[in-house]
Amino acid sequence: MKPGLKHFFDSMEAYLAGPPGAEGLSKLSASHPGWDVAPERMALYGQFVRGHVRSTLEKLFPLTRKAVTPAAWDALVEGYTRTRPARHYELNRLGEGFPPFVADGTQAQGLPPFLPALARFEWADFAVFASEEVIPERVTQLTPNPTLAVLEQPYRLCAFVRTRDGAPPAEGDELALLWRHPEALVTYYMAATPPALLVLKMAVEGLSEEAVAQATGMAAPDVHAEVVRFAKDGLVLRPVE
């Protein structure tokens, strides 16, 4: 690449990586003597590039945004934008680093203590929804849904996300299960329950309903009913009878 073109790209990178405002535009313009450019036209590019980060975060993390003041949200977005998070050609992937970024700043910025867990939950929701894992149309044995994600979190976020009533989430350890429903293709989630974990254990370890009934003392029809229930929800995949 010729030096003149490299200088052009370097100057644009410095402008787009810097804070918004007139100073960056002045520096950009000054680095190209004789360039007759309207600052408000060049400013559009800075606005567009920054705007993509903001709009993507606001699409992926609506509950995290709602849980803080507009000023606190703006500070989070601006701080995160400065980390230059768009490292992948798929736009939504720029949100992957947002939950740890929120976690790093929660205490110092006086944000709600549940915010990091909530951001992590919202990212997991999207990641499951868009997972590249292929859910097989047919299986020969009880199989865990390959899109399943498990989150250990110190708040009861499943109920919080479901009700969206404005009250903060209750404290308390929760094991959240998130998976993409094989037909609806949307993310399902639930706080893990003993029956759900039992059915998952059966799928992972290849345990038969009879063996589980014998080992747990449950009635065999009850074990079967749980398998059918969680297969209907798509948590596990069941062979066609």
Next chain:
Amino acid sequence: MSPRYSHRHGLKPLGAGIGLRRDFYEALPRTPRKLDWVEIIPENFLSLGGRSQRALDACRERWTLLPHGVGLNIGGPDALDDDYVTRLSALVKRLDAPFFSDHLCYSRLGGVHLHDLLPLPFTPEAVEHVVPRVREVMARVERPFLLENPSYYAAMPGGTLQEADFLRQVVEAADCGLLLDVNNVWVNATNHGYDPRAFVDALPLERVVQVHLAGHDVGEKVLIDTHGDRVCDDVWALYRYTLERTGPVSTLIEWDQGIPSLDAVLDEADLARTALAEASR
């Protein structure tokens, strides 16, 4: 004039198409209305599973799908993204797309994706930089490739070539096709004060394989290429002017913001189909 690019590559006009957007994932594959082909943004299908793949497969059963990328970064300083090109090539082949396209711009700097289409300076150095990258992409994907004329709001520093000449030099030296975005021509001509018809006349029209039509926002001092409205009358007129010179070419209605009902977008495609029919008489 050299032989048409489309003839050399056996590419036939496909008619009027629209873009597969998330809003239409469910409705588009089931529409009973006439539609000739569908354009996809490959970035939405290269690494995302679930609904997007189901919509893609359903559309593939009915129409020719044409990948039109926004992330190739053909003009940027970074090396081409190997994973991106590998996945793009696999997608183009899986869809058996007759050709694929992206923009004559840059979209990544220092490893950071800008998720926007930024203009290059119109210089011989930029031509020299882009041409081997286009050839590399075509060699790897092994299908005809089109470059689109992007909209731009400011001429970049150091430009010594006219915009049309810059486009011509790139596509001729790289021997690729041209995706002529007629709305971009109108937006650029208005924003930079030149005659859009003279611009069209100055292009290597024998390389035009596809046309884009879209709406734009009219600001106080500048038109913004938003793809957020119906195609305006001026752009329709410029489209007809172009077709008189190129003959019928595959034409896409782009609508990416403030997306209306599927029927409203298909109505626009019907208008394009009518213009294409008139051009073929």
